Amino acid sequence: MDLRGLGVTYNAANLFIDENVKKGLGEKIAIYYRDKRISYKALQEKVNRVGNMLRKLGYKMEDRILLVCHDIPEFVYSFFGAMKIGVVPIPVNTMMQPSDYEYFLNNSRAKGLMIHEDIWANIQQRKDRFLFLEHIIVIKESANNLSEDVFDFHSLLDQADKELENALTNKDDSAFWLFSSGSTGDPKGVIHLHHDMEYALNTYAKQVLEISEEDRCLSASKLFFAYGLGGGMYFPLGAGASTVLVKERPDPETIFQTIEKYKPTIFFGVPTLYGMMIDYALKTGKRFDLSSLRVCVSAGEALPPSLYYKWKDMYQVDILDGIGSTEALHIFISNRIKDIKIGSSGKVVPGFDAKIVDENGAELPINEIGDLVIRGDCIAHGYWNLHDQNKQKFIGEWFHTGDKYYKDEEGYFWYCGRSDDMLKVGGVWVSPIEVENCLLQHQDVFEVAVIGVEKKDRLVVPKAFVVLKQGVDKTKEKEEELKLFVKQQLAPYKYPRIIEFIDELPKTATGKIQRYKLREILKVNEVSY
Template structure:
């Protein structure tokens, strides 16, 4: 259907929700959540009710709604209910500081906030500082009386009609926003369009994971992240498969329990979680049944080869490491089932084009390190209200990722670090990832991050911040042991000249190490000294 001036009508909720019922999957389980089995017919009705609830409150096309929601079915109801009426849901991280929500709400100018009760309790004291907010809709899972000035989510939802007419959106309308994780500074509002999820589904999910209706997905990465949004929601819904939602934080124990209970076939994790799960299994001596898994996925940071090898040894299932970004929506370079080159990010996903370029924009030959750029039809429309950053990041069809990479002769891509993380030691570029992967092979090392520090001659040297495994004490002797270990496995100029033992590394909630915070720590210490 085409309306004059609108182009071809298209709405993502039709594809990911309604189409499954239309093709006879209404009785199939769409969502496993605790002891609930939510079938596609139930899901469609709840999505429609959520959309009608928002319409009743006066929400129209392009109105923005911030979602501060746990990984529960309500997240999916609200997300697609908003999209179906042409409004723009903005899921945000549930683990931020109260001031961060003031930033999200005021930066996006959202009219509505839909939030779980326990999360509202943490930020309600800032209510008068939310400049554009008109409605606070609280998802109340207890019998407690709701705070004054808020709206009961379920009271409105349950009285809303289960029939909903789709708004006349088209492929290029804004569908949803995501905020960047803040690994390089303040989060940026990233605008994705109606067609973006379908493109990511048809490329990575269908042509790399070979996802089908028979699959069951479990994502440790939460739904408010681009990675989790795909793996935990629109990938399975896009093919009529099932998803498992876990509200709790993704600890090793929680994830092992979820895998054994719900028996997913695809598991989406991040490198730090895989490392923690391996360490937990070895430390406790427990044997976990992961036989339901046919494939595991990793993204967010480069997967250390030691993690891949140990996971494969323990559970006989591949971890497909890859790279994606919030701006690109999901993974665009990945290893393949039966074709894993450990330590690499794999090869380009069909449907995307990738180049490695120098500072002048010239494509580099194999084995030369440069800046990674990508193009594909799920690249974001752009950043909200960031004109200068848009010009630098989105150049024509190409998205500048901000990562240093090289491609080998066989077409595998190798991550060298963020563009601003690379170290020039003795006039030679050094990747912090290479040093980190080396130290992670030592039996006593749990986590490590390498940044550049200046010595007394103002020359850059590699410094490693190391988290040791439980029961291992940091000492001068341990520092020398790790330095000598690195010297045995790396070119001499690459070994870390300084090692500092710390309790934990600064990370985003996706598990990305925030090296910029470690660099800031070095500067602060230098000023104080």
């Protein structure tokens, strides 16, 4: 249907939900969650019910609703149910503080809040501070009674009709937002359009992962992250495959048990989790059956080569390291099946373009470090209400990722850190990632983060914050041993002049190391070298 002024109508819920039923997959399992087996037909009905219940409450196209929900089927129902009627769902992190939810609600001007009961219990005292909010819909999993000023999700769902027509959206309508975790400053509302998920599916999922109806996906990264949203939801649904949802936080024991129970074929993890799983298996001596996996994926930060080799040796399955972003929706540079260059981020995903540029935007030659810029049709429409940042980051078709990279002669891209993380030591660029990967090869090092610190003479030197493995003593001798280890492996000017042992590195919920917090520690302590 093409109505005057609308263009060709397009709604993402039709592709990812309705089309599977039309293709005869209605009885196939779409979602595995605990002991539930939810078919594509049952999923379609629940999505339609959510859309109808929102319409009954008065929601119209382009209204926004904040979604604060754990990785359970209700997340999927709500996400696609809202989009099917043109309402814009905004999934956000379920592990934030009350002040963060106040920010999300007021910044987005969301009309509705769909929230899990345990999280609502922690923030309901702030209700009067939510300036634009009209409806609170609580997802209950207990017998507790709700106050009269909120709605019960399941009660509304049961009363809603199971038939629903798509709204007259088009491919360039706002479909959903994601808030970027960001390394500094307030989170940014990233606006994605209805066609973006299909583009990411057809590029990365189908051409790199070779996903098919036979696959079963498990994502340790949660659905409110761009990485988890693809791996745990719209990739499997878009391929007519199945997904396994896990409400709990992804600790090693939970993930190992989930893989053994549900036998996924594709696993999406992050480097920190792979390291924890390896360490857990070695320490406990437990043997886990991961034979169902045909491929593993890593993103969020660069995968250290040492982790790849240990995982491959233990479980005989490859990890495809890649780089994506909230703005790009998913991975745009990746290693791929039968084409892995250990330590690199891989090659450009078909459907994207990437280049390395200098500070003036001129493309740099092979093997020269510069700024990574990309283009592809699932890159975000822009940031919400951030005019200056939009001008800085979205330049015509190109998006400035904020990452430092170089490309080698064979077309593989090598991560060198964030633009504000690169260190210039003695007039030469030093990649903190290279130093970190070197230290991680030492038998006593569990985790490490390298930043630059200014000495009294204003010159910058590398400093390593090191988490030692359990049972290793934090001694001056160990510091000197690690410095010598780096000198023997890398060019001598790259070794960390200062090493500080720390119990735990500050990280985002996605597992990214927050180097800016390490810099803040230095400022607070007024350290001078």
